[in-house]
Structure formats: structure tokens, C-alpha cells
Amino acid sequence: MTDHSSNKQLILDYFDAIEKSTTEDISYTIDQFIADDYHWYGVYPFEEQENAQGVAKAFWIPFLSAWSPVRRRQDVFMGGTSEIDGTQWVTSMGHFQGLFDNDWLGIPATGKLAYLRYAEFHNIKDGKIVRSSFFCDIIGVMHQAGIDPLPMQTGASVIVPGPKTHDGIQIANQPESESQKTMAVLNQMIADLNELNHSGEGRYPPEILERSWHSDMSWYGPAGIGSTYTIRRYQEQHSYPFREGLKDKVYNGHICRYADGDYACFFGWPNLTHTPTGGFLGLPGNDCRVDMRVVDVYRRDGDKLAENWVIIDLPWWLKQQGVDILERCKNITS
Numbered sequence: 001m002t003d004h005s006s007n008k009q010l011i012l013d014y015f016d017a018i019e020k021s022t023t024e025d026i027s028y029t030i031d032q033f034i035a036d037d038y039h040w041y042g043v044y045p046f047e048e049q050e051n052a053q054g055v056a057k058a059f060w061i062p063f064l065s066a067w068s069p070v071r072r073r074q075d076v077f078m079g080g081t082s083e084i085d086g087t088q089w090v091t092s093m094g095h096f097q098g099l100f101d102n103d104w105l106g107i108p109a110t111g112k113l114a115y116l117r118y119a120e121f122h123n124i125k126d127g128k129i130v131r132s133s134f135f136c137d138i139i140g141v142m143h144q145a146g147i148d149p150l151p152m153q154t155g156a157s158v159i160v161p162g163p164k165t166h167d168g169i170q171i172a173n174q175p176e177s178e179s180q181k182t183m184a185v186l187n188q189m190i191a192d193l194n195e196l197n198h199s200g201e202g203r204y205p206p207e208i209l210e211r212s213w214h215s216d217m218s219w220y221g222p223a224g225i226g227s228t229y230t231i232r233r234y235q236e237q238h239s240y241p242f243r244e245g246l247k248d249k250v251y252n253g254h255i256c257r258y259a260d261g262d263y264a265c266f267f268g269w270p271n272l273t274h275t276p277t278g279g280f281l282g283l284p285g286n287d288c289r290v291d292m293r294v295v296d297v298y299r300r301d302g303d304k305l306a307e308n309w310v311i312i313d314l315p316w317w318l319k320q321q322g323v324d325i326l327e328r329c330k331n332i333t334s
Contacts (some may be wrong), residue, residue: 003173003258004079004088007124011079011090014122014129015072023064027056034127037138041255041269042134044316045105059134060157065115066099066109075162075310077295078170080179080258080266082331089256091265092308093119093297094162096136100145105138106330114144117160117222119295119311121267133255133267135295135311140223142329149325151282152238155219155226162323163299163307164218165334169263174261181299182259186266188212189305193302194251202244220309224281245280249273252291267295276321281314290320 014033040049046058049094057296064070072094079090100114119141121129124222142149143157162168189212196204197286206215209231219234228234250273257266270291293313298305315325 002081002088004081004090005171005173006127007088008077008079010124010127010129011092011122012077015092018060019070019072021060021064022192023061026060026064026271027052030055030060033129034132035125038132039132040132040134041267043136043138043218043313044319045139045332046134055327063096063116066102066104067096067100067114068104070096070098071156073097074169076168076263077171078168078263080259080260082256082258083183084254084257087262088124089255089258090122090124091119091297093168093265095160096192100141104141106326106333107138107142107147108333110145112144114141116141117311119265119267119297119309121265121295123256132253133269133295135293135313137222137268137328138315138326142325143223147329147333149329150224151247153226153281154241155221155228158220158227160220160227160309164263165299165301168299169261178261181303182264182298184260185212185300185305186257186259186264186298186302195252196243198250203235203240204237204243209235214301218307220307221262221327222310222312222314224314225312241280245277245285246274247277248275262300263298264300265297267293274298286321288321290317292317 017029020233034052040055042058049055049058071291073213074092075094077092096116102109116154117137120133121133122129192208192211213231215231217231218229221238225238228237252270254266254268271294272292273289275289276285295311297309301305318325
């Protein structure tokens with residue numbers, strides 16, 4: 001069994017150093033932990049960066065200037081070996097908490113407690129971070145500021161909870177046999193969905209999902225889509241609108257995919273390419289071929305999946321179709 005404890009400790013030390021940093025020294029802090037050939041995948045508008053200065057300028061300095069004091073509240077923390085290429089990763093998912101006292105990305109400050117939902121992956125080699133991905137739910141912050149850039153969402157608007165079992169912080173190494181069970185269920189689910197993608201069917205019987213999901217599964221989607229509970233409501237409130245509103249889906253694969261005990265995760269850049277036909281997010285269709293960047297975190301219970309946390313880079317998905325919700329927000333609220 002591979003020992004991931006040193007990688008996990010490195011990232012915990014990194015998080016602690018980040019939390020103690022200011023706008024003046026955040027770039028230096030990041031630089032102490034990353035490799036010379038570092039690469040950072042950031043959702044729109046942060047985009048891809050190649051060094052500590054780029055990451056600090058794109059995300060951390062504006063964020064720390066608008067939110068304070070920033071505290072990380074982790075719901076899932078895990079590490080493992082990606083089955084894609086054998087690389088070593090550590091993943092953190094949860095919320096950043098702070099007082100939203102200054103405008104951020106054109107979103108007007110509230111002067112109140114706010115949460116930024118996030119998920120980030122760190123690829124570690126020789127004691128340094130060589131690649132990272134950072135996903136966050138910007139539309140969720142817009143909602144907290146009283147701004148809704150999209151039509152009414154199909155799922156519920158909630159502060160997304162952590163695992164029902166309250167065991168998502170996986171500091172210790174987990175049994176390899178349990179990780180293998182989780183990966184087997186996850187890959188079965190991916191194969192089932194890929195089969196549906198090739199079929200072109202929008203609606204499908206719940207029995208297909210029941211192969212790998214508990215009937216009372218919880219699915220926590222991004223703001224703009226919302227969260228659902230049970231297979232049938234997941235179908236009605238997310239899966240059917242998604243499948244019927246997007247055609248010619250192409251699965252592009254993942255950069256990272258692994259399990260740690262009962263938990264599994266992956267992200268792609270991009271995961272999917274498709275054409276909006278109308279209806280998804282309550283929006284009209286068009287002829288654009290659009291990429292979708294997605295991160296998923298899962299919890300297995302027994303022989304099936306029980307919970308799924310999802311963040312989609314919806315601002316980027318919309319921007320490819322000529323709709324920049326951040327620029328629009330900035331122009332309207334300024």
C-alpha cells in the first residue's frame with residue numbers, strides 16, 4: 001500500500017501557511033511549496049497560471065483583499081494515486097469563510113459572513129506541488145449578494161453540507177481494499193453514463209443509476225443548478241435537463257481520478273464537450289461547441305455511491321457562448 005501521509009502533511013502545511021499569509025506575502029508563501037515547472041488550472045476568470053506570482057495575482061490577492069479573515073472549512077480531505085497516470089494527488093473540498101467587505105470580481109460586497117465553496121487538487125512529486133486545480137462556485141457568492149445571473153434553478157439552493165458520516169477528513173492511510181471497491185463502483189458509474197452519452201437518450205429508467213447509486217443518494221450541484229435528493233429527483237431536477245438540453249456529448253477524460261477509502265474524486269480540463277440545444281439552466285440553444293470543466297467528489301456506502309459533490313465552471317461555460325456574467329454584473333452594479 002502506498003503511503004500518502006507525507007503528501008497529505010505537505011498540503012496541510014501549505015494550507016496553514018496560506019491562512020497565515022497576507023496580500024503582501026502570499027506569493028512568497030506559495031513559492032515555498034511549488035516546483036519550478038508548476039502549473040495551476042483555475043476556473044474563469046482566474047485561468048491557467050505558471051508560477052506563484054501568477055496564482056497570487058489572479059486569485060489570492062483579490063480574494064484576500066475582499067474577504068477577511070479568510071478561514072478554510074474542509075469537508076473532505078484525501079490523497080491517492082491517480083489511475084490515469086500513476087501520479088500522486090491530494091484533494092481538499094469545502095468552503096472558505098470570511099467577511100465579504102469589499103467588492104470581488106465585480107460582485108458587490110455584503111459586509112456580512114459569506115462562503116465560497118471550493119474543491120482543489122494538488123499533484124505532488126519529490127516533496128513539491130507540480131500541478132494544482134482550483135474550482136470554486138462563484139455563482140454561489142453572487143446568490144449570497146442577492147444577484148441571480150441565471151433563470152430559476154431546478155435544484156434546491158442550500159449551503160452544501162459535508163459527508164453524512166462526518167468522516168471526510170482522511171488524514172490516515174485508508175485500506176487499499178476499500179479504495180479499490182470505491183474505484184470499481186465509480187468506474188461502473190462512469191461507464192454507464194458514457195453509454196448513455198453515446199446513445200443520445202435524454203430520459204432513461206432509474207434502474208440504470210441504481211446499478212451504482214443508492215436510491216436515497218444526495219447530489220450537491222453548483223449554484224445555478226442546485227442540489228437534489230434521491231435518484232428520481234436527481235433525474236428530474238438535474239439529469240434530464242442536462243441530457244435533453246445538451247447534444248452530441250463527447251467525454252474528454254480526466255486529468256486525475258483516484259479513491260481514498262470510501263471517497264473518490266476526479267476532475268477534467270475539460271471533462272465534456274457538447275452543443276446546447278436549449279433548456280439547460282433555462283437558457284436557449286445555439287450552435288456553439290462548448291467545453292465543460294467539472295470536479296466531482298464521491299462517498300461510497302457499502303457497494304454503492306451515496307453522496308456526490310459537484311462544481312462546474314459555469315461562468316466559463318457561459319462565456320464560451322458569449323455571455324460573461326461577471327462583466328455583466330460589474331457593469332450593472334457599478
